[in-house]
Structure formats: structure tokens, C-alpha cells
Amino acid sequence: MGAAKQLRDRAALLRQDLDHHNHRYYVLDDPEIDDVEYDRLFRELVQMEQEHEDLRRTDSPTQRVGAAPLPAFAEVRHRAPMLSLANAFAEDQVHAFDRRVREALGPAVLDGAVEYVADPKFDGLAISLAYRQGVFVQGATRGDGATGEDVTPNLRTVRSIPLRLPEGPDTEDLEVRGEILFYKSDFEKLNARQRQAGEKVFANPRNAAAGSLRLLDSRITAQRPLRFFAYGIGPAGIGPAGVGVAAKVHWQTHSETLDRLAALGFPVCAERRIAKGLEGLLAFYRDIETRRDQLPYAIDGVVYKVNRVDWQEKLGYVARAPRFAMAHKYPAEEQMTEVLRIEIQVGRSGVLTPVARLKPVAVGGVTVSNATLHNEDELRRKDVWPGDTVSVRRAGDVIPEVVAVRQKGARRAAERFCMPEQCPVCQSPVVRLPGEAATRCTGGLYCRAQRKQAILHFVGRRAMDIEGMGEKLVEQLVDREMLASPADLYRLDQQALAGLERMAVKSAQNVLDGIQRSRSMDLARFVFALGMPGVGEEVARILARHFGSLPALLEADWSALAARKEALRKENAKRKKNSQPLIEVPLEGIGPEIMDSVDKFVHQAHNREVIASLLDPACGVALRDSVAAKAVTKASKTFVLTGILPSMSRDEARALIESLGHKVVGAVSKKTDYVVAGDEAGGKLEQARALGIAVLDQSGLTQLLGKH
Numbered sequence: 001m002g003a004a005k006q007l008r009d010r011a012a013l014l015r016q017d018l019d020h021h022n023h024r025y026y027v028l029d030d031p032e033i034d035d036v037e038y039d040r041l042f043r044e045l046v047q048m049e050q051e052h053e054d055l056r057r058t059d060s061p062t063q064r065v066g067a068a069p070l071p072a073f074a075e076v077r078h079r080a081p082m083l084s085l086a087n088a089f090a091e092d093q094v095h096a097f098d099r100r101v102r103e104a105l106g107p108a109v110l111d112g113a114v115e116y117v118a119d120p121k122f123d124g125l126a127i128s129l130a131y132r133q134g135v136f137v138q139g140a141t142r143g144d145g146a147t148g149e150d151v152t153p154n155l156r157t158v159r160s161i162p163l164r165l166p167e168g169p170d171t172e173d174l175e176v177r178g179e180i181l182f183y184k185s186d187f188e189k190l191n192a193r194q195r196q197a198g199e200k201v202f203a204n205p206r207n208a209a210a211g212s213l214r215l216l217d218s219r220i221t222a223q224r225p226l227r228f229f230a231y232g233i234g235p236a237g238i239g240p241a242g243v244g245v246a247a248k249v250h251w252q253t254h255s256e257t258l259d260r261l262a263a264l265g266f267p268v269c270a271e272r273r274i275a276k277g278l279e280g281l282l283a284f285y286r287d288i289e290t291r292r293d294q295l296p297y298a299i300d301g302v303v304y305k306v307n308r309v310d311w312q313e314k315l316g317y318v319a320r321a322p323r324f325a326m327a328h329k330y331p332a333e334e335q336m337t338e339v340l341r342i343e344i345q346v347g348r349s350g351v352l353t354p355v356a357r358l359k360p361v362a363v364g365g366v367t368v369s370n371a372t373l374h375n376e377d378e379l380r381r382k383d384v385w386p387g388d389t390v391s392v393r394r395a396g397d398v399i400p401e402v403v404a405v406r407q408k409g410a411r412r413a414a415e416r417f418c419m420p421e422q423c424p425v426c427q428s429p430v431v432r433l434p435g436e437a438a439t440r441c442t443g444g445l446y447c448r449a450q451r452k453q454a455i456l457h458f459v460g461r462r463a464m465d466i467e468g469m470g471e472k473l474v475e476q477l478v479d480r481e482m483l484a485s486p487a488d489l490y491r492l493d494q495q496a497l498a499g500l501e502r503m504a505v506k507s508a509q510n511v512l513d514g515i516q517r518s519r520s521m522d523l524a525r526f527v528f529a530l531g532m533p534g535v536g537e538e539v540a541r542i543l544a545r546h547f548g549s550l551p552a553l554l555e556a557d558w559s560a561l562a563a564r565k566e567a568l569r570k571e572n573a574k575r576k577k578n579s580q581p582l583i584e585v586p587l588e589g590i591g592p593e594i595m596d597s598v599d600k601f602v603h604q605a606h607n608r609e610v611i612a613s614l615l616d617p618a619c620g621v622a623l624r625d626s627v628a629a630k631a632v633t634k635a636s637k638t639f640v641l642t643g644i645l646p647s648m649s650r651d652e653a654r655a656l657i658e659s660l661g662h663k664v665v666g667a668v669s670k671k672t673d674y675v676v677a678g679d680e681a682g683g684k685l686e687q688a689r690a691l692g693i694a695v696l697d698q699s700g701l702t703q704l705l706g707k708h
């Protein structure tokens with residue numbers, strides 16, 4: 001035997017062994033060898049691949065350590081859209097689902113019990129994995145359902161995803177779909193590690209999974225113990241005879257599909273059951289509910305699917321969800337714990353929020369040690385005292401909240417919570433305006449807490465988008481009095497950053513590069529970044545479009561504008577009665593409160609100073625005036641976007657339309673010129689048809705705009 005063949009065989013054997021042990025460890029949770037032995041095999045293979053280029057393979061277990069960072073993710077168009085599920089929150093909705101299924105399947109089934117497959121609804125992220133000739137070739141996120149991101153290098157690092165499958169007719173062209181998630185325990189460890197390193201701490205396992213999956217540097221993903229569960233297959237490739245490849249292997253039921261995926265080496269949830277009829281479904285729901293806490297991963301419900309594939313096909317799809325499946329959700333989880341103290345947090349706009357510091361308790365897979373009490377009235381209504389035992393709720397991404405007192409504590413009068421009269425951060429007086437629930441600090445940017453939040457908002461992704469300028473860094477800079485206002489960001493240099501904690505020369509340079517990039521900014525984002533009360537992204541866009549430039553916005557005569565709006569509105573009401581054409585009202589969508597807020601903000605001396613210094617050559621922020629304002633003339637058209645476009649995000653379509661001076665609005669009305677509809681378009685498309693408005697698809701849109 002030649003030496004080369006001997007090497008090849010040895011490498012193949014090592015790969016096979018390592019795959020086998022990976023599967024035992026990560027999928028079956030039943031290892032046969034210890035870590036030391038595994039490492040020995042692993043290092044032997046690494047060395048062989050290093051020494052002999054021809055032995056390297058993309059499906060080798062050594063590839064799980066991550067690859068060089070990508071500049072950006074490529075887009076992947078899904079062969080068939082990745083859909084969502086209809087939700088049920090109450091038993092009668094499940095009842096109705098089962099009845100619809102039976103009715104749709106016809107008289108033979110109507111009175112029988114339909115066979116379903118039930119499994120937990122994982123609280124993670126949907127992904128799709130493509131295998132060709134048994135080799136993992138591409139993995140993608142769900143994205144908007146039609147198009148996702150190519151995260152193949154990241155998914156290669158997930159140990160429970162097989163990199164190669166046994167060869168056979170069903171693995172020639174196979175798309176497996178499932179969920180990426182963190183085990184609760186791994187999530188806690190990850191957060192502890194992040195906290196220690198001064199890095200971002202994740203709100204919940206789902207966010208952590210999303211963040212880890214979308215890292216451009218897969219070597220970091222490799223250090224995050226992501227897990228995978230397969231729950232189905234995508235459409236099979238179309239074989240030579242026009243027949244789906246998976247169809248060739250006769251997976252006639254969903255349960256067979258899952259069993260086959262498990263046999264191929266995929267992790268498939270052990271809790272899955274075949275459930276007969278409505279009774280079976282509800283029994284499964286209750287059973288999982290009692291064991292929800294003990295499951296190693298977070299779930300937010302269970303999923304029911306009709307088992308027979310031919311019946312699934314017969315039932316088909318409505319809008320964006322299959323008719324043959326349903327998610328049955330659990331109520332947001334609540335747990336009891338003790339209130340240690342009640343403290344005040346000061347937010348960006350100076351609002352003082354009472355927060356209960358709690359004895360840490362696990363709620364829905366996350367350790368909760370703080371919960372909001374919202375405001376003074378809520379706190380009084382719930383009558384929460386330090387030492388009370390309370391129930392705490394957490395639903396999805398929302399901040400945990402105190403639901404109610406379950407058992408009163410000692411309640412010593414001296415410990416009764418009172419709203420302070422001074423801001424606990426800057427000692428400025430606080431005010432509570434009549435009719436408002438919120439108590440506010442009057443310190444403005446003088447208040448460190450407000451300054452930190454204001455600057456974090458300013459640098460945020462949807463505002464000035466200064467990469468690398470995170471919470472820890474802003475905190476340090478504010479605490480060291482290096483940032484008195486956002487303008488000071490543009491006075492930072494290497495030397496200033498070098499003295500900070502965890503700031504190497506390279507990371508300092510990255511931050512400075514981010515700052516430099518943000519110097520050229522469009523008006524709408526800049527207006528949003530200023531953080532005026534009531535001015536979100538949409539309002540900022542309307543302002544930018546109307547005024548076209550910052551000086552115009554700063555010099556606006558707001559009372560004249562308000563008067564003109566009022567007059568036009570009255571005029572329009574008259575015209576409407578007489579069925580006359582209406583006049584366009586300026587700043588439509590912006591009410592008097594917001595106009596007042598903008599007026600106040602831009603006339604405060606301090607704010608004008610900050611804006612002036614930002615635009616001063618010393619800071620060097622240069623705004624691109626809004627082209628739309630000048631171009632919004634008679635020729636400009638009004639568009640409404642709905643549904644998922646094949647290869648453009650909503651934001652991209654909007655940017656394209658607005659860049660040519662047209663308007664995008666949210667609701668369809670008689671004034672709408674075009675409705676651009678993608679997949680899964682719903683009510684707006686129907687309205688457009690009812691009103692006889694022109695409907696375009698993506699290519700229609702690009703053609704139309706190309707012509708203009």
C-alpha cells in the first residue's frame with residue numbers, strides 16, 4: 001500500500017471516529033470516550049491536515065473551530081419560503097384548529113381522530129441546512145422568510161449539526177430545517193463570561209443565539225455552545241424526472257421524517273409524540289407544561305402538525321402559515337421571589353423608573369434579579385414594599401415586571417418607598433407634571449444618567465451607527481467627564497481612548513474609524529439621533545423630508561406651521577363634504593404634541609450649541625440634505641409597501657423610492673398611487689384592489705422607478 005493511500009485512509013478513519021464521538025456526545029448525550037481521548041484524535045487529524053493540503057475537507061470535524069471573518073453575509077434565497085405558525089392561546093382555538101382540519105379532509109375523517117405529531121416550540125431561531133451528496137454545504141437564517149443570510153461557517157461550528165451524512169438516495173439533496181438555541185445552563189455561563197470580560201450581556205437565550213449566529217467571525221461563534229434541533233425538512237431538490245428527491249424515499253408521515261432525521265444523525269427532540277385527536281393534543285400540552293422548567297432549553301409553547309404528508313399537502317397554506325400546523329402557546333412564565341430593595345433608574349428622557357431589586361430567580365430560562373415597577377402610581381397600586389414576596393413575569397423580549405404582591409413582608413414604615421424629590425444621579429429637582437404618570441429629572445444632559453443614555457441613543461445602529469461604541473465604553477467616557485455631549489465624540493483621539501479599560505490600540509482604531517464613518521450622515525438619521533422627545537425614526541424621516549435641510553428645520557416657525565395645518569385641515573373637511581380633491585397637509589402624521597416638543601428642543605440654547613458644535617469643522621459632521629424635500633412635487637408619487645419582496649428588504653425598497661423623491665406611507669388610502677406587494681401580502685393588498693390602486697411587484701417597482 002502506498003504511503004499516500006495510508007495517510008488518506010487514516011484521515012478518513014479519524015474523521016469518521018470524531019464524527020461518531022461528536023454524535024455520541026452532542027446528540028445522544030452519551031459519550032463513549034473522555035475529552036482527553038477525543039482531543040488526542042482531534043489533534044492528530046489537525047496535524048495531518050496541516051501537513052498535507054490534499055487531506056483538507058470542508059466537512060472535516062476540524063472545521064468546527066471557525067474560519068477567517070467574513071466581510072458581510074451573502075443572501076440565500078430559500079427554495080420555498082420559511083413560514084410562521086398560527087398561534088393558539090386558549091383550548092377553544094385548538095379545538096377550532098382540529099375541527100378545521102377534519103372538515104377540510106372530508107367526510108371520511110370528519111368524525112375520527114386525526115393523527116398529529118406534537119413537539120415543543122423551541123424559543124430560538126429557525127435555520128435551514130442544505131446537504132448535497134451527504135455533505136453539509138450551506139446553512140441559512142430564516143431572514144424575512146423568503147431570503148435569509150448565509151451563515152454556513154458559523155453553523156459548521158455547531159457540534160450537533162452533522163457535517164456529513166451517510167450516503168444514500170435521501171441524502172443526495174436534502175434540506176433540513178430546525179431551531180438554533182442555547183441550553184439555559186450554557187446561556188447563564190455565557191453571560192457570566194461576557195460580564196466578566198466587560199462584553200455585552202444578553203437578555204435571554206434567544207437573543208444570545210441570534211447574536212452568536214450572526215457574528216461575522218465564526219471563530220467567536222465556535223466558542224459559543226449553540227445547539228440545534230431538527231423539526232422538519234424543506235422542499236427537496238427537483239430530481240431528473242421532476243420528482244422531489246425526498247419523495248423518492250417515501251417519507252409518508254412527519255413522524256417517519258423525524259425518525260429518519262434522527263437516524264441520519266440529527267438531534268431530534270426526544271419529547272416529540274404522536275398525538276391522537278384533540279384529546280391527545282391537549283394531553284401533550286399539559287404534560288409538557290408540568291415539565292417545562294426541567295427542560296434544558298427555553299420553550300414558549302408546543303407545535304401540532306398533521307402527521308400524514310399527503311394530508312398536509314391537501315390542507316395547504318393560508319397567508320404565511322400552514323393550515324396543517326399550529327403553535328399552542330404557554331402564558332408568560334411567572335415566578336415568586338423576594339424584593340430586596342426598590343431603587344430608581346433614570347432613563348434617556350429623564351424619567352425616573354422604580355425598579356425592584358430581587359433575590360435572583362429563574363423565569364423562563366433566564367435569571368431575573370431586577371423587575372420594573374413602571375412608575376409611582378403602579379407601585380402604589382400594587383403596593384410593593386421591600387421584603388415582600390412578589391410574582392415576577394417575563395414575556396419574550398420585554399423587561400421583567402412585578403405582577404403582584406403574593407405575601408407581605410415586615411413593612412417597617414421607614415422602608416416605605418417614596419419618589420425622591422431630587423434626581424438620585426445628579427441631584428437636580430424632579431417634576432411630575434399634572435396628568436403624567438412619569439416623574440422626571442430636570443437635569444437634562446447635565447445628568448450623567450441621561451447623558452449616557454442620550455449618547456448611547458446617538459451612536460445607536462439606527463442613528464449615527466458608530467460601531468464599537470458600546471455601553472461599557474460610553475459609561476467610562478461619561479464617568480471620566482470625557483463626554484459632556486455627543487459633540488465630544490468627535491473630539492476623541494487615540495490618546496484619549498488609549499487610557500481606558502479594555503481598549504487596545506486596535507479596538508481604539510476601530511472606534512475612531514466608526515466615528516469617522518458617521519461624519520457623513522443623512523439628515524433623517526441625524527434628526528433621529530438627536531433624541532428629541534417623541535421623535536422616532538418615522539417622525540424624523542417626515543421632518544427631514546419636509547424641511548430638506550437642518551437650517552430649515554432649526555429656523556422653522558412652528559406656531560405658523562401649526563396654524564397652517566389647522567387651517568388646511570378645516571379646509572379639507574369642507575372639501576371632503578363637497579367631494580372636492582383634498583390639499584396635502586404639511587407634516588402629515590406629526591401631531592401638535594410632537595411639533596411642540598421639537599419646537600422646544602430646537603430652541604433650547606444648550607441643544608443649539610451641541611448641534612452647532614457637531615456641524616462645526618472641528619467636529620466635522622456633514623449632513624446630506626434630504627433630496628426628497630426638493631423633489632416632492634407634483635410628479636412625486638405615494639407608495640405603500642406590503643409583504644415580502646423577493647430580493648429587497650423593506651428598508652431598501654423605501655430608500656430606493658425616497659431617493660427618487662417619492663413618498664412611502666404606512667396605510668392605503670385613495671391618495672395612494674401604488675401598492676408594492678410581495679409574498680404574503682395581506683389586508684393592504686386587498687384594500688388596494690378594492691380602491692382600484694395600481695399594484696406592483698418588485699420588478700414592476702424597479703421598472704417604474706427606472707423609467708422615471
Ligand code: IVH
Binds near residue numbers: 127321
Ligand atoms: S415547525 C411552517 N416546529 O416557530 C413553519 N417550528 O412560528 C413550520 N419553531 O420560525 C415550523 N419550534 O423557528 C416548528 N417544533 C417546532 C418549532 C418551530 C420552534 C419556530 C420556528 C418558526 C416558528 C414558526
